Amino acid sequence: MSITRRELLKLAGATGVMSLAPAIVRAQKLEKADVQIAVGGKALIYYLPLTIAEQKGFFKDEGLDLRIADFAGGSKALQAVVGGSADVVSGAFEHTLHMQSKGQFYRAFVQQGRAPMIGVGVSKKTMPNYKTPADLKGKKIGVTAPGSSTNMVVSFFLSKHGLKDSDVSFIGVGAGAGAVSALRSGQIDALSNTDPVVSMLTESGDMDIIVDTRTLKDTLEIFGGNMPAGCLYAPQEFIDANPNTVQALTNAIVRADKWIHEVSIEEIAKTVPTQYLLGEPEVYKAALTKSMDGLSPDGMIPEDGAATAIKALAAYVKGFDAAKIDPAKSWTNEYTRRANEK
Incomplete structure (x- = not known):
């Protein structure tokens, strides 16, 4: 049975339960509510949207029971997904291209950073x-x-x-x-x-x-062009099998991206775990100020991002054949567009 937004609002008003509306609008049933994300250096500002989405309960609001495994670096986080101990990587966009060059297809579906930072x-x-x-x-x-x-x-x-x-x-x-x-x-x-x-x-x-x-x-x-940085990316098989779960993850990150740009530096510093400050809160706040421009305001991956990243990889990675890479298979804004429409 389909239901229009107008009918939904009438129903919610008639029952006196407007809180029902977000839940019905939000998403269809999640294929996988229990999700593990692997990240390399969670305390870094590079991954701030992930931490904010966790600390503010945005993942929970989407019905996700999320666990985050922290590793020493992005390559280690990717290994966790390759090995099957995690579902999604919070990591650098370039890894999707590296994996494609090896015949393995991973796709970025929401952006946390629009500059490498x-x-x-x-x-x-x-x-x-x-x-x-x-x-x-x-x-x-x-x-x-x-x-x-x-x-x-x-x-x-x-x-x-x-x-x-x-x-x-x-x-x-x-x-x-x-x-x-x-x-x-x-x-x-x-x-x-x-x-x-x-x-x-x-x-x-x-x-x-x-x-x-x-x-x-x-x-x-x-x-020489836009260079996507921290993203959520996953094996194409995971995305195909769990579109509603991927949408829920995207909704939470886009909400975090927007929250970061709407509040003060002070508010952000109060929200992250104390250990992130490394004992120097004023330095952390100064770092936030310097990095704010590099944090994505809306989760959208730039159209020229994959081409820029391919050019960079081809410049220094021995044996990296740019001609064999299909940029379109490394990213999508399908889920991010929906999240921004909410």
């Missing part, structure tokens, strides 16, 4: 005389995890300046206090990470930024 910096302790990218040769560069988006940004930067991945050593340092400690203690010479880690090290004077993709303007200059 990654900063690359050099240690003032071990590289006080840094002048050009050539100075990175032979150095140890910390990334959240090898193969993650933090690694990808460094690789792209190196390739633009005539260097290869083999010219440096990549060290997995995670996405929190461990990354801060690794740079301050001299275990690494440079670091690619996101906020609040980047702001914590620059504000304290431990690190100088040499690459900054926290704003849309800088991202367009570096990559």
